[in-house]
Amino acid sequence: MKSLAELDKLREEIQREMALREKKEGIKVVVSMGTCGIAAGARDVIAVLLEEISRRNLQDVVLTQTGCAGLCHCEPLVQVEGPGGEKVTYGHVDEQKAREIVAAHLVNGQVIKEWTVKEEGERV
Amino acid sequence: MRLYRAHVLVCAGAGCISSGCQAVKNALLENIERLGLQQEVKVVETGCMGPCDLGPVIVVYPEGVFYRQLKPSDAVEIAEEHLLKGRVVRHLLYQPAESATPATTFEQIDFFKKQTRIALRNTGIINPESVEEYIARDGYRALGKALSEMTPAQVLECIKRSGLRGRGGAGFPTGLKWEFTARAPGDTKYVVCNADEGDPGAFMDRSIIEGDPHTVLEGMAICGYAIGARQGYVYVRAEYPLAVERLELAIARARRYGLLGDNIFGTDFSFDVEIRVGAGAFVCGEETALLASIEGRRGEPRPRPPFPAVQGLWGKPTVINNVETWANVPPIILNGADWFASIGTEKSKGTKVFALAGKVNNTGLVEVPMGTTLREIIYEIGGGIPGGKQFKAVQTGGPSGGCIPASHLDVPVDYESLTGLGAIMGSGGMIVLDETTCMVDLARFFLEFVQDESCGKCSPCRIGTRRMLEILERIIKGQGRDGDIELLEELGRNIKSSALCGLGQTAPNPVLSTIRHFRAEYAAHIYDKKCPAGVCKDLIVYTISEEKCNGCGRCALVCPARAIVGEKKKAHRIDVEKCIRCGTCMEKCKFMAIYTM
Numbered sequence A: 001m002k003s004l005a006e007l008d009k010l011r012e013e014i015q016r017e018m019a020l021r022e023k024k025e026g027i028k029v030v031v032s033m034g035t036c037g038i039a040a041g042a043r044d045v046i047a048v049l050l051e052e053i054s055r056r057n058l059q060d061v062v063l064t065q066t067g068c069a070g071l072c073h074c075e076p077l078v079q080v081e082g083p084g085g086e087k088v089t090y091g092h093v094d095e096q097k098a099r100e101i102v103a104a105h106l107v108n109g110q111v112i113k114e115w116t117v118k119e120e121g122e123r124v
Numbered sequence B: 001m002r003l004y005r006a007h008v009l010v011c012a013g014a015g016c017i018s019s020g021c022q023a024v025k026n027a028l029l030e031n032i033e034r035l036g037l038q039q040e041v042k043v044v045e046t047g048c049m050g051p052c053d054l055g056p057v058i059v060v061y062p063e064g065v066f067y068r069q070l071k072p073s074d075a076v077e078i079a080e081e082h083l084l085k086g087r088v089v090r091h092l093l094y095q096p097a098e099s100a101t102p103a104t105t106f107e108q109i110d111f112f113k114k115q116t117r118i119a120l121r122n123t124g125i126i127n128p129e130s131v132e133e134y135i136a137r138d139g140y141r142a143l144g145k146a147l148s149e150m151t152p153a154q155v156l157e158c159i160k161r162s163g164l165r166g167r168g169g170a171g172f173p174t175g176l177k178w179e180f181t182a183r184a185p186g187d188t189k190y191v192v193c194n195a196d197e198g199d200p201g202a203f204m205d206r207s208i209i210e211g212d213p214h215t216v217l218e219g220m221a222i223c224g225y226a227i228g229a230r231q232g233y234v235y236v237r238a239e240y241p242l243a244v245e246r247l248e249l250a251i252a253r254a255r256r257y258g259l260l261g262d263n264i265f266g267t268d269f270s271f272d273v274e275i276r277v278g279a280g281a282f283v284c285g286e287e288t289a290l291l292a293s294i295e296g297r298r299g300e301p302r303p304r305p306p307f308p309a310v311q312g313l314w315g316k317p318t319v320i321n322n323v324e325t326w327a328n329v330p331p332i333i334l335n336g337a338d339w340f341a342s343i344g345t346e347k348s349k350g351t352k353v354f355a356l357a358g359k360v361n362n363t364g365l366v367e368v369p370m371g372t373t374l375r376e377i378i379y380e381i382g383g384g385i386p387g388g389k390q391f392k393a394v395q396t397g398g399p400s401g402g403c404i405p406a407s408h409l410d411v412p413v414d415y416e417s418l419t420g421l422g423a424i425m426g427s428g429g430m431i432v433l434d435e436t437t438c439m440v441d442l443a444r445f446f447l448e449f450v451q452d453e454s455c456g457k458c459s460p461c462r463i464g465t466r467r468m469l470e471i472l473e474r475i476i477k478g479q480g481r482d483g484d485i486e487l488l489e490e491l492g493r494n495i496k497s498s499a500l501c502g503l504g505q506t507a508p509n510p511v512l513s514t515i516r517h518f519r520a521e522y523a524a525h526i527y528d529k530k531c532p533a534g535v536c537k538d539l540i541v542y543t544i545s546e547e548k549c550n551g552c553g554r555c556a557l558v559c560p561a562r563a564i565v566g567e568k569k570k571a572h573r574i575d576v577e578k579c580i581r582c583g584t585c586m587e588k589c590k591f592m593a594i595y596t597m
Ligand SMILES: Cc1cc2nc3c(=O)[nH]c(=O)nc-3n(C[C@H](O)[C@H](O)[C@H](O)COP(=O)(O)O)c2cc1C
Pocket: B165, B166, B167, B168, B169, B170, B171, B172, B194, B195, B196, B197, B198, B199, B282, B283, B284, B285, B286, B287, B288, B320, B321, B322, B323, B325, B427, B501, B502, B503
């Protein structure tokens, strides 16, 4: 360690890895992992999301999962929650769509309207 | 660098280790692997999270879900439900006593909510074996800042202005201590960390080293820069092998990154740290005894002055500070003196870590701003007294400290107010006592401890505390005499003023403070031969209630002393002369007819 700048660089790298232990304002990506979600392929979707987020070195994105969202016919479901709390829910997500959601929505802030689903009522 | 979508933090502090966290961790790992989640979920071992009586505890991020009292079978359920399917396992959450709904995340739990963590900022949050995780939490930035942006004098000034005082007992201003050493003549100077932690019941220093060892190293290095020292020593007691191991590892990793050793951060400042393992006698925590022990001599105190600041290790100027004091240094440098001075009270700045123990619902480690009241600590964080019992007093400061009765529960905790009540802050042991504690017996316990630990070098301490102990033992046996209380007070005052070191100078405190606040309890033992709390065995009288006793004879049958007489179907009677106070009869009576007084 030859300078403070060098320490700061290392710090930022590791902070990404630990970001999910901090309650920071950022984008939250939630995948429904109820029984039907898993059956429909949600596990592959979450793996792809994780891979894409790491590969692109995205800061302040937290990837997590939840139980049944009550929209079994649209699984796999991916919900993207912005820092302001606004939510967009994508349905029938597959591996390819997951990659595009990361590129379009998380990186460029563009919602892919045709893949979104309306949420009927509250999530469970 | 791999990203994970969940981090599972498993507490591996001393409390959780003893309640079986290793088996829980193994079960978690096995099941994560079985479910194929090892690429997505990371398991991290941390130091003590605080609520030790709820152990083993884990926290699952990013949600921060807090699970407690886990068994290995619970780990299976958490892996299958939470980690795989994202469903919180409700029955493993913490259930606050007064609320119907369980708390999901630890932020919702009063125990955590009311705390301000500075010294414990990383403990229970990072993996203590990873210097990288420490760095991610701004570790070594304070050292970097000091070396590249501040002069040694500015570092001294910052610590002085922050108002930080020693957390090892006496509360001496830390900046002033450093300044004495900085100004002392001589080129060779030393920095020492006191991790002896001899107070029975205290474990915060251990938890800091086990949970966040780098903060101590960083604090010491900053001091080394400020005073012109290039060598530091950490004196740890041998009973803390895990602390020693983690510290060794931390030193090695810090060296590898060039954060210890030569030319740190590319400057001409060099600093290194070595560990010394102590024998673990209480008196070895006293600073002059500790230094003697590091030098390889017997751990015996010597008179001060000269103070270690001027003549310490091998006669060289030496700064010696407590573990918790060191843990406060990096955040002060990083956030500034004003930030630190804005927390706490007029004369006691910052926070204090307490090891909350005894008759209180939530025991464990808590860190609160100075000035928090005892009531807040015991009732809001500690959750009050279990079993519907009455609060009686709180003992602070260990064997050098004293008791504070219920009438002073609203006292703000700082150095001066505790001293004013005849107790002290000490290193932060806080034992809650309820109505079933006998104050005379408690005083005896601490006196017995210091009597055993006295090094014997000076007579007031060696002989004086022996005399006090004998008197207390007599009182407890029911042989107390008129004038005993006054005699204890006189002896106590004399020992305090004439003993050579802090051990003897504070040894009478538990006795004097219990006399001060609970004089009537001493009087009851001496004059009425009664122990109001029902603890002192020789003073308990077993009696049978004439109304409740139906003469079944069960008690007489089990009495080993044949002390119970009575005709069948008529009230029985205990012969006090014969009774050996074993309590067997009371246990056996189905009609609650036998009671003590
Ligand atoms: C008998 C006795 C035992 C002590 N034990 C400890 C101890 O275990 N840990 C500690 O930090 N200080 C202990 N002290 C206080 C130290 O002598 C010294 O004041 C302290 O380490 C200074 O650090 P601080 O200014 O950061 O509190 C003890 C003092 C006495 C008289």
